[in-house]
Amino acid sequence: MTAKDLFQRLRERKGTALSVALHLLVLGWGLVSFSTRSVEAPQEDVIPVDISMDNTSKMTAGIKSGKKENPKPLVDKVAEAKPVDDAVGKIDKKDVVTSTSTPDPPPKPAEKPVEKKPDPPKPVPKEVPKKAEKKPDEKGDDPIADALKADKKKPTPKQETKAAPPQPPKPKQERVFDQSKIAALLDKRDPAHQAVTGDVINPNAALGTRTGNANAMVATWQGAFVSAVKRCFNFPYNGQDADQFEVDMDIQLRRDGTVASTPVIVAVRGPSKSVGNAMAESARRAVEQCQAYAFLPKDQYDTWKYIPMTFGLKDML
């Protein structure tokens, strides 16, 4: 068959030709668009971060105060039955509010009590601006009709701040009920705690939830030290009972972050004495190999000149 014949046949069967052409087009497109490789992200080395004790202490201070305040959630109690919902539902409530906000004034008070904590702070001048910033969201709900205006103008915050004042009256109405309690709460709070928790953990505090998560995520010199030693701790073990081995070791450090004396092995636990002892040696080797730990904050030397540690193999498998 010549090319001419083929062309003629194709002409006769335009539908077929069109179909073939379209299929080829789709296949070609597929080849191009699906054959691209996903970009491989290069693995990054773990780098210990030197974190000053100032940050750490502030974080822990905030947390500690949070815990202490938890028993106080008298503020939440003011909101009464809703504290139960608080933990999970604050965001949900907001959504609900957005849908019905304008028509129903009552729901607002319900929400606001949660945030009223900020309100009471009025006596504390510092928190007032914070409230103003956070309220904008809800306030945006209130002036739904003005939404367009808000979009147009950057000074939205101003509008919001302006909106803020109108709200206070509502809380005031509630204050009529709770004034004494709120005042009592405010009095009990340490101003310092309010400042810290208000900035960072405000929503949690308002909900009355624990700040335990924040505590776990706080990076400390302990974390940096652990990750530094971990880089050198590679005990050669391939048994299935790795999680049963533990070595307790006391480490003494000099101010410059070097090991002051051979780390003392306090205890070795595990199903095999010989393996446990080899692991203890490996742990000691790791501590000595990875020194000096110069990143440890020198002004806090008293907290790390003596470090009791426990080495395990739990996560190795």
Place this chain on the structure above:
Amino acid sequence: MSKVPFVTRRRFMIATGSAVAGLGFRSAWAQGRLKIDPDNFQPMPIAISNFVAGSPADGDAGAGITGVITNNLKRSGLFAPIDQAAFIEHITNIDVSPQFASWKQINAQALVTGRATRQGDGRLKVEFRLWDVGSGQYLTGQQYVTSPDYWRRIAHIISDQIYERLTGEKGYFDTRIVFIDESGAAERRVKRLALMDQDGYNVRYLTKGSDLVLTPRFSPSTQEITYMEFGQGDPRVYLYNIETGQREIVGNFPGMSFAPRFAPDGQRIIMSLQQGGNANLFVMDLRSKSTTRLTDTPAIDTAPSYAPDGSRICFESDRGGKPQIYVMAATGGPAQRISFGDGTYSTPVWSPRGDYIAFTKQGGGQFAIGIMKPDGSGERILTSGWHNEGPTFAPNGRVVMFFRDPGGNSGPSLFTVDVSGRNEQRVPTPGYASDPAWSPLLS
């Protein structure tokens, strides 16, 4: 290390409790100790310096020994030997303490130095020393004198010493593997009984390949091998003496006998005997030649394997319909089924440590090698794919060898994998290889 107290968990808890109650911690944070768990396994960096030649003629032996040790430790997956090109210090005299700073600089945690010297009587003296780089502490050392022909064996023994000193467990390098060497086309495969070092060297063929041989197993003394051979008639269980080359049929039974394995004392062989369409387990005393029946079921009971203390036996049986693994007392009696996963379980073998039973698991078109505890719990698949079979434990119970047959025109090969499932390695063999069995430590 004798100063290190070894305490039980309970004793430690009591001690810790009283310390906390009485004195409290010296640290500012009384909540406890800083905990370190490695995120994942990392092999230990170790520097193995070239063994110094006692005389210019010993250079080859020194380099060879260094190479064998390096290969052993690397293949174990637990150590990461550092490339010699990175070495800053070149050891020329092992009697002088190494410059640890230069070894620390290349991140070595341990250092091996050694020397090989041909003595006046023609024998080879090999010395080695193991150092802790961080503390500069001398960890262990030894010297051996042997015929120069056995330099590989010395290298394996030194590897075991290093392994034991750093891991706290016995090594497995000074061992042998007995296996079935396979050669020729797939339809006319010649199978010979073969023996080699665990690293694939020093291969010896024990049979000529005229008869089909299967399932070789070492005796605890490593001097004898028991296996099954298809001769002129029914397949029979044979005993083969490695030193003398003598072989004999184990027992004189009417039907076929197969799946033999030594008892831990080396004085008895346990095996399956065919009885009609069934097979039952028997144990035969090699001295008195007396035979004891252990099972009597209308099923196929096979692949028996002793616990290391000789008190119990695991075996494969289809008494429940499909092949599964059972455990019973070594004297017979009721058997307890321990495998309950999907698919069928076969070729169980008890770890020399006693802590696990390895098996072949078949299901879903896959042949997997796995381990489980003797009570059936903790099942763990180590490798899976097309036709993995026949697990055997290293003498320290930390490594499992098996064979993998991809099918088609190619043939099977030997592999090892840690009981953790990590570090799968192919074992070099001259041709195709199957049915491996690991010997106990030779020394």
